[in-house]
Amino acid sequence: MQAAVADxxxxxxxxxxxxxxxxxxxxxxxxxxxxxxxxxxxxxxxLYFALPTMATSDAMxxxxxxxxxxxxxxxxxxxxxxxxxxxxxxxxDIAAERARSEDAPxxxxxxxxxxxxxxxxxxxxxxxxxxxxxVLKTRHAPLRLYGLSSKILIVDEVHEVGEPYMAELLATxxxxxxENGGSAILLTATLPRAQRDMLLAAWGxxxxxxxxxPALTIAGRAPEPVxxxxxxxxxxxxxxLATSDAAVEHLVQAVADGAACAWVRNAVDDAIAAVEAxxxxxxxxxxxxxxxxxxxxxxxxxxxxxxxxxxxxxxxGQVLVATQVIESSLDLDFDVMLSDLAPMASLIQRAGRLWRxxxxxxxxxxxxxxxxxxxxxxxxxEVKTALWLREVLDRGAWTYPVDQQWxxxxxxxxxxxxxxxxxxRGLIEAVDGTAAPPVPTVLxxxxxxxxxxxxxxxxxxxxxxxxxxKDYRSGGADADDRSFPTxxxxxxxxxxxxxxxQGQLMPWARVPGRSAAELWSLSEVSANAARFRGLxxxxxxxxEIAAIKADWPEWRQAETVLCxxxxxxxxxxxxxxxxxxxxxxxxxxxxx
Numbered sequence: 001m002q003a004a005v006a007d008x009x010x011x012x013x014x015x016x017x018x019x020x021x022x023x024x025x026x027x028x029x030x031x032x033x034x035x036x037x038x039x040x041x042x043x044x045x046x047l048y049f050a051l052p053t054m055a056t057s058d059a060m061x062x063x064x065x066x067x068x069x070x071x072x073x074x075x076x077x078x079x080x081x082x083x084x085x086x087x088x089x090x091x092x093d094i095a096a097e098r099a100r101s102e103d104a105p106x107x108x109x110x111x112x113x114x115x116x117x118x119x120x121x122x123x124x125x126x127x128x129x130x131x132x133x134x135v136l137k138t139r140h141a142p143l144r145l146y147g148l149s150s151k152i153l154i155v156d157e158v159h160e161v162g163e164p165y166m167a168e169l170l171a172t173x174x175x176x177x178x179e180n181g182g183s184a185i186l187l188t189a190t191l192p193r194a195q196r197d198m199l200l201a202a203w204g205x206x207x208x209x210x211x212x213x214p215a216l217t218i219a220g221r222a223p224e225p226v227x228x229x230x231x232x233x234x235x236x237x238x239x240x241l242a243t244s245d246a247a248v249e250h251l252v253q254a255v256a257d258g259a260a261c262a263w264v265r266n267a268v269d270d271a272i273a274a275v276e277a278x279x280x281x282x283x284x285x286x287x288x289x290x291x292x293x294x295x296x297x298x299x300x301x302x303x304x305x306x307x308x309x310x311x312x313x314x315x316x317g318q319v320l321v322a323t324q325v326i327e328s329s330l331d332l333d334f335d336v337m338l339s340d341l342a343p344m345a346s347l348i349q350r351a352g353r354l355w356r357x358x359x360x361x362x363x364x365x366x367x368x369x370x371x372x373x374x375x376x377x378x379x380x381x382e383v384k385t386a387l388w389l390r391e392v393l394d395r396g397a398w399t400y401p402v403d404q405q406w407x408x409x410x411x412x413x414x415x416x417x418x419x420x421x422x423x424x425r426g427l428i429e430a431v432d433g434t435a436a437p438p439v440p441t442v443l444x445x446x447x448x449x450x451x452x453x454x455x456x457x458x459x460x461x462x463x464x465x466x467x468x469x470k471d472y473r474s475g476g477a478d479a480d481d482r483s484f485p486t487x488x489x490x491x492x493x494x495x496x497x498x499x500x501x502q503g504q505l506m507p508w509a510r511v512p513g514r515s516a517a518e519l520w521s522l523s524e525v526s527a528n529a530a531r532f533r534g535l536x537x538x539x540x541x542x543x544e545i546a547a548i549k550a551d552w553p554e555w556r557q558a559e560t561v562l563c564x565x566x567x568x569x570x571x572x573x574x575x576x577x578x579x580x581x582x583x584x585x586x587x588x589x590x591x592x
Contacts, residue, residue: 001019001021001025001026001027001030001214001216001226002026002029002030002033004030004216004224004226005017005019005030005031005033005034005037005216006033006037008034008037008216008218010037010038010041010043010218011218011220011221014043014177014178014181014182014183015038015043015183015184015218015219016174016178016183016184016185016186016200016203016205016218016219017034017183017184017185017186017216017217017218017219018185018186018188018191018196018199018200018215018216018217018218018219018223019031019034019185019186019187019188019216020188020189020191020211020213020214020215020216020217021189021214021226021228021421022189022214022228022231022352022420022421022424023189023348023349023351023352023420024352024356025189025214025228025229025421026229027156027187027189028060028063028156028187031154031156031185031187032064032067032071034185035047035071035152035154035185036071038152038183039071039152043152043182043183044150044151044152044182044183045122045150045151046076046121046122046123046124046150046151046152047064047122047123047124047151047152047154048119048123048124048125048126048131048147048148048151048152048153048154049064049124049125049126049154049156050126050127050128050130050131050153050154050155050156051125051126051127051128051156051157052127052128052156052157052160052161052328053127053328054082054083054084054127055301055325055330056156056157056328057080057081057082057125057126057127058080058088058090059330059331060125060156061080061088061090061091061125062090064078064123064125065078065090065094065105068105068123069105072105072122074103075098075102075103075104075105075106076105076121076122076123077098077105077106077107077108077111077121077122077123078094078098078105078106078107078121078122078123078124078125079107079111079112079118079119079121079123079124079125079126080107080118080124080125080126081115081118081119081124081125081126081127081130082115082126082127082129082130083115084294084521085115085118085126086112086518086521087294087518087521087522091107094106094107095107095112105123107121115130116140116143116144117143117147118130118147119131119134119143119144119147119148120143120146120147124147124151128155128161128166128170128486129486129487130144131144131148131153131155131173132166132169132170132173132486133484133486134148134173134176135169135172135173135176135465135466135468136169136464136465136466136484136486137464137465137466137476137477137479137484138476138477138479138480138483138484139477139478139479139480141466141476142472142476145176145180148177148180148182149177149180149181149182150182151182152182152183152184152185153173153177153182153183153184153185154184154185154186154187155170155184155185155186155187156187157187157188157328158170158186158187158188158191158199159188159189159190159191159192159195159345160328162191162192162195162345163457163487163488164454164455164457164458164461165457165458165460165461165487165488166461166486166487167195167198167199167458168457168458168461168462168465169461169464169465169486170199170202171198171199171201171202172202172461172465172466172468174199174202174203175202175203175468176466176468178203178204179468184203186199189348189349189352189421189424190344190345190348190349190424190428191428192345192428192429192431192432192433193211193428193429193432193433194432194433194434195432196211200217200219203219204219204220205219205220211223211425212225212226212425213421213422213424213425214226214227214228214421228421228422231420231421232358232359232362232363233354233355233358233363233371234370234371235417235418235419235420235423236351236354236355236371236372236373236417236418236419236420237370237371237372237373237416237417238372238373238375238412238413238415238416238417238418239372239373239374239375240374240375240376240377240379240409240413241338241374241375241376241377242376242377242378242379242392243376243392244273244274244277244376244392247263247274247338247374247376248274248277248278248281250336250338250374251263251278251283251319251336251338252278252281252283254335254336254367254368255283255284255317255318255319256317257367257368258316258317258367259316259317259334259335259336259366259367259368260307260308260312260315260316260317260318260333260334260335260336261318261319261320261334261335261336261337261338262308262319262320262321262322262326262332262334262336262337262338262353263319263320263321263322263337263338263339264322264323264324264326264327264337264338264339264340264342264350265321265322265323265339265340265396266323266324266340266341266342266393266395266396266397266399266400267323267393267394267395267396267398267399268289268290268291268323268395268527268582269394269395269585270340270393270394270395270396271287271289271321271322271323272287272289272581272582272584273394274321275287275321275581278319278321283319284317284318284319285319285320285321286300286303286304286307286318286319286320286321287300287321287322287580287581287582288300288301288304288320288321288322288323288325288326289322289323289325289582290323290325290526291525291526291527291582291583292525292582292583293497293508293509293522293523293524293525293577293582294509294521294522294523294524294525295508295509295510295511295522295523296579296582298522301330304320304322304326304330304332305330305331305332307320308320308332308333308334309330309331309332309333310331310333310356310357310360311360312333316367320332320334324342324346326350326353327346327349327350328349330353331356332353332356333353333355333356333357333360333361334353334354334355334356335354335355335366335367335368336354336368336372336374337350337351337353337354337372337373337374338373338374338375338376339373339374339375339376340375340376340377340393340396341375341376341377341378341389341392341393341405341408341409342399342400342405342408343400343401343404343405343408343431344404344407344408344411344412344427344428344430344431344432345428346400347373347375347408347412347418348418348420348424348427348428350373351371351373351418351420352420354371354373355371373418375409375412375413376392376393377389377392377393377409377413378391378392378409380406380409380410380413381410383406383440383442383443384442385442386402386442386443386445386446388402388406388440388442388443389402389405389406401446401447401450402443402446403439403443403446403447403450404431404432404450406439406440406443407430407431407436407437407439408431410430410437411427411430411431412427415427457488460488464484464485482555490528490529490530491528491529491530492526492527492528492529493526493527493528493529493531493532493561494524494525494526494559494560494561495524495525495526495527495537495560495561495562495563495571495583496508496520496523496524496560496561496562496563497523497524497525497563497565497571497577498523498548498562498563498564498565499564499565500564500566504544505544505545505548505562505564507519507520507522507523508522508523508565508577509522509523520548520552524560525577525582525583527583527585531585532575532585534574535572535573535574535575535585536572536573537561537563537571537572537575538561538562538563538564538571538572540561540562544564545562545564548562549562563577565577574586
């Protein structure tokens with residue numbers, strides 16, 4: 001793919017390129033090569049890398065910085081654009097180096113002062129949300145559009161923007177970017193054809209055609225097949241596990257064999273339960289999910305990379321139990337992997353962390369003979385009720401649409417393997433394509449509800465986006481960013497954790513060199529707001545809590561609950577927090 005983009009003949013005017021290749025195949029480097037050529041041709045003066053999450057943005061930021069000296073004759077301004085960029089150690093270090101010497105890539109103080117200004121830097125790395133705000137009816141949308149207009153927009157993991165609301169906004173952004181003279185590169189390993197055609201159509205290419213895989217597509221041209229790099233690990237076998245007890249037994253044996261193991265669970269509560277079950281069997285399991293305070297999550301991620309990363313050490317006989325947070329944000333390598341049943345694209349991404357770095361850990365050095373993805377799932381050939389998935393999974397049964405889950409199980413277990421890269425297109429289309437099989441009768445209502453919800457989300461995006469065919473006053477709005485979200489989902493409640501020290505409330509985070517404001521930000525944790533119903537959260541009017549929140553901005557005072565944690569980890573009845581388990585929410589049924 002890198003050779004293909006280096007030799008590609010670029011058309012005149014704005015260009016949209018779509019790079020489709022397997023996980024770990026070097027798509028980021030291919031994008032940098034292509035973006036460099038686009039800049040040389042006058043199609044832009046800078047870059048903006050848009051990623052699905054803050055974690056993936058942080059990881060990309062660390063990768064992109066060192067490459068800039070090869071792209072630019074003089075050091076460009078460089079920013080990290082997301083809501084918690086100020087808490088990134090890498091960003092702080094680069095900013096400090098830039099302050100000492102303008103010969104180093106990095107941000108100016110003026111650019112760091114606002115996320116909106118961040119898009120004015122020559123090179124930016126951040127979440128897709130910062131770019132999508134450019135086409136919503138928000139106050140500073142024109143500033144964002146202006147900042148992006150001079151850049152090659154690189155959207156990584158574009159399949160993760162496939163939810164109907166975000167997909168519609170991305171299509172609008174691509175249209176706006178082209179009309180402003182900008183060019184774009186989209187990267188993906190698992191893009192369904194319907195989403196592929198939608199994005200190309202938004203750019204003005206309305207002639208969808210069948211595409212090979214891997215493929216390099218320039219809007220307006222037929223896709224070009226690209227020879228695939230050989231997958232040194234070979235096909236990944238897929239086997240079904242029928243019960244969580246069987247999953248625990250499998251991991252106990254794998255640990256005894258000295259394997260580095262992962263179990264990816266769909267729900268935080270299920271991940272916590274899995275770790276407790278493993279620890280009860282004497283297995284040294286580490287837990288990683290999104291319900292840790294930010295400081296603890298960063299520390300756990302750092303330890304996971306040190307153990308299971310590309311150059312990790314001490315991985316023998318270790319287990320990481322995690323949620324979806326490891327699908328694309330962390331470069332991890334496991335000998336053995338278990339996963340709850342998830343949509344096909346997610347399972348392919350998860351399998352990309354199995355036997356990942358074959359150059360460093362060839363097959364003969366692995367403690368197991370073959371790469372196998374064990375999937376915890378009910379039998380797709382025996383679907384008797386709409387609660388089919390609940391027979392095996394607990395809370396994780398509600399994380400993804402059940403009709404897509406069933407199609408994934410049927411296609412994956414029939415195939416018996418994930419054969420990357422050539423077999424990926426067929427697996428994706430077996431779930432999301434026009435030839436996907438009908439679901440069992442008992443799941444038809446769930447499918448209709450999913451489709452209806454998707455249309456409603458798409459319609460909401462059309463209402464919230466700026467009307468590009470009208471002038472600014474008619475087609476936009478003067479609204480705050482929070483009035484027009486970049487994502488639709490369940491309402492989240494943010495807790496800010498505190499601990500008692502010598503009779504005073506102090507931030508939960510203990511990170512040297514951080515200001516008080518940063519420590520309070522590092523102490524935050526969020527969860528679905530509905531999970532807190534019926535809980536008596538700490539009274540925010542008590543003198544100790546009110547005194548701390550008095551210095552916070554009004555919006556943060558209103559949206560954040562300051563929660564003291566006692567020495568036993570208790571916040572209130574039904575809610576506790578520990579560094580090993582994270583935020584544990586006891587259901588009303590369990591509380592009695």
